[in-house]
Amino acid sequence: MAAPRWTGLATFGSVFLRLALGISFLSAVADRFGLWGVYGQPNVSWGNYARFVDYTAALNWFLPAATIPAMAMIATAAETLFGLLLVVGWNTRIVALLSGALLTTFALTMTVALGVKAPLNFSVFSAAGGALLLGVCADVPFTVDELLRRSRQRNQERSTSFSKAGGGGNTRNGRAVSEGATMKAIRLHKEGGPEQLVYEDAPKPQLGAGDALIRVHATGITPAELTYAETYRNCDGSDRLPAIPGHEVSGVVESVAHGVTDVSIGDEVYALTSFCRDGAAAEYVAVHAADLAPKPKTLNLVQAAAVPLSALTAWQAFFDHARLAPGQRVLIHGAAGGVGGFAVQIARWHGAYVIGTASAENRDFLLDLGANEVIDYQHVRFEEIVRDMDVVLDTIGGGTRERSWQVLKPGGILVSLPEPIPESEAAAHGKDSKRGVFFIVRPDREQLSQIAALIDAGAVRPVIAQTVPLTEAREAFERGVAGHTRGKLVLAVDKP
Numbered sequence: 057m058a059a060p061r062w063t064g065l066a067t068f069g070s071v072f073l074r075l076a077l078g079i080s081f082l083s084a085v086a087d088r089f090g091l092w093g094v095y096g097q098p099n100v101s102w103g104n105y106a107r108f109v110d111y112t113a114a115l116n117w118f119l120p121a122a123t124i125p126a127m128a129m130i131a132t133a134a135e136t137l138f139g140l141l142l143v144v145g146w147n148t149r150i151v152a153l154l155s156g157a158l159l160t161t162f163a164l165t166m167t168v169a170l171g172v173k174a175p176l177n178f179s180v181f182s183a184a185g186g187a188l189l190l191g192v193c194a195d196v197p198f199t200v201d202e203l204l205r206r207s208r209q210r211n212q213e214r215s216t217s218f219s220k221a222g223g224g225g226n227t228r229n230g231r232a233v234s235e236g237a238t239m240k241a242i243r244l245h246k247e248g249g250p251e252q253l254v255y256e257d258a259p260k261p262q263l264g265a266g267d268a269l270i271r272v273h274a275t276g277i278t279p280a281e282l283t284y285a286e287t288y289r290n291c292d293g294s295d296r297l298p299a300i301p302g303h304e305v306s307g308v309v310e311s312v313a314h315g316v317t318d319v320s321i322g323d324e325v326y327a328l329t330s331f332c333r334d335g336a337a338a339e340y341v342a343v344h345a346a347d348l349a350p351k352p353k354t355l356n357l358v359q360a361a362a363v364p365l366s367a368l369t370a371w372q373a374f375f376d377h378a379r380l381a382p383g384q385r386v387l388i389h390g391a392a393g394g395v396g397g398f399a400v401q402i403a404r405w406h407g408a409y410v411i412g413t414a415s416a417e418n419r420d421f422l423l424d425l426g427a428n429e430v431i432d433y434q435h436v437r438f439e440e441i442v443r444d445m446d447v448v449l450d451t452i453g454g455g456t457r458e459r460s461w462q463v464l465k466p467g468g469i470l471v472s473l474p475e476p477i478p479e480s481e482a483a484a485h486g487k488d489s490k491r492g493v494f495f496i497v498r499p500d501r502e503q504l505s506q507i508a509a510l511i512d513a514g515a516v517r518p519v520i521a522q523t524v525p526l527t528e529a530r531e532a533f534e535r536g537v538a539g540h541t542r543g544k545l546v547l548a549v550d551k552p
């Protein structure tokens with residue numbers, strides 16, 4: 057339940073207190089220079105500076121007489137400065153606390169020197185209390201949620217500054233990223249296939265602005281990833297070799313860059329990570345914190361790693377690009393694969409009629425996932441039996457894509473995942489009001505949270521072909537590249 061919000065009242069109270077204190081300080085200084093009149097008039101305490109110096113001497117009877125003029129001057133300067141700073145609202149918290157300390161000292165000295173009933177006694181104690189209250193509460197959020205959020209943030213920042221203070225650490229990094237620290241990782245030293253993957257020591261990732269360091273539990277494999285240019289290049293196009301693959305991660309937040317509030321240390325998260333940065337086939341990965349979503353509650357961290365890239369691809373294909381509507385007819389090529397398995401379930405959940413292509417041995421599996429029909433692509437040409445599709449989601453490419461136009465109805469859309477659609481091909485079919493689109497999946501925390509909700513509601517589940525330890529990444533990629541995986545291959549990083 058949300059805590060009641062007193063923010064408006066608190067803000068009004070703190071502004072009122074700040075101005076009252078500031079004006080009181082300035083008013084007291086004005087009084088000692090005779091601005092409110094001469095001594096003896098109502099509401100005039102000193103009336104001239106000499107009387108104030110005498111008053112200072114009376115309070116500070118224990119100090120040598122020679123220091124009294126300096127004390128009076130210091131007190132006057134401090135009150136003027138604090139008064140001005142409080143009125144303009146500069147660093148209210150600190151100024152109010154210093155003011156409180158000054159006023160408390162003044163009030164105590166007055167009580168000792170002149171007795172409990174000294175003139176100004178009550179008002180100075182009140183002002184001291186007000187100043188301390190303002191100092192303590194100036195920044196207090198007044199909602200339990202906000203208090204907890206700030207407490208978590210302070211813990212994170214403490215952790216970050218701990219590593220800074222530890223010496224040798226990169227100043228932008230969290231605890232696990234001191235210079236020279238290494239981790240186990242799978243790396244590619246040159247472009248190629250699974251044969252280039254090496255299990256070895258690598259430097260722990262460096263955190264940039266907005267990053268979180270994730271202690272990786274598992275990463276999903278996208279076999280085609282080794283053919284992507286981004287696997288070997290940084291976001292600015294420069295060479296990234298040796299490069300770490302694996303762009304879907306599940307794990308626990310280990311540390312965060314300064315100012316990151318999207319996640320907290322210890323959160324169990326999952327994400328699609330940027331393709332043009334090192335991936336998660338390692339013990340640690342640096343990720344844009346804004347891309348991290350809480351992992352589905354009903355999945356463990358290994359299962360969660362099978363979700364981000366494939367589920368987001370299906371989600372974005374249907375909802376960002378094809379604008380899938382309930383009741384529409386969808387053909388999904390490669391329905392038993394990593395993307396296909398999610399596509400079947402998400403389209404069905406959205407109320408579409410789903411036809412999937414797969415080999416005969418995956419027929420029952422796909423019917424169980426929710427497909428309305430399954431076509432055995434090895435024995436049947438889909439274009440001979442399928443008609444009037446609103447959407448074709450192609451995860452295969454080449455001839456499969458080229459033949460897919462025939463099954464689209466006018467106004468239908470072909471979404472190609474493996475490769476862009478040649479312009480001439482799209483233009484030719486555009487004449488029949490058929491559209492073609494290729495896109496690259498992008499990280500999206502909000503969509504991942506929606507997918508997690510679907511998973512937790514039991515509407516969608518990840519399909520894991522096999523979980524293998526990080527040390528066997530090469531064999532896992534080889535198996536994936538062979539092209540007949542049912543669901544996802546997952547590397548369990550924390551169980552080498």
Ligand SMILES: NC(=O)c1ccc[n+]([C@@H]2O[C@H](COP(=O)([O-])OP(=O)(O)OC[C@H]3O[C@@H](n4cnc5c(N)ncnc54)[C@H](OP(=O)(O)O)[C@@H]3O)[C@@H](O)[C@H]2O)c1
Pocket residue numbers: 278279280281365366369389390391392393394395396413414415416418433451452456472473474495496497536539540541542543
């Ligand atoms: N553009 C993007 O953002 C994006 C995102 C994700 C993936 N992709 C691309 O999408 C493609 C699929 O990725 P994925 O991870 O889903 O691959 P995957 O898991 O390796 O797909 C394997 C599946 O493909 C099926 N298959 C193979 N040949 C087939 C055919 N001719 N017709 C129908 N099904 C066939 C296999 O089923 P059987 O065993 O039954 O033969 C197997 O289940 C890859 O090229 C990947 O690069 C692109």
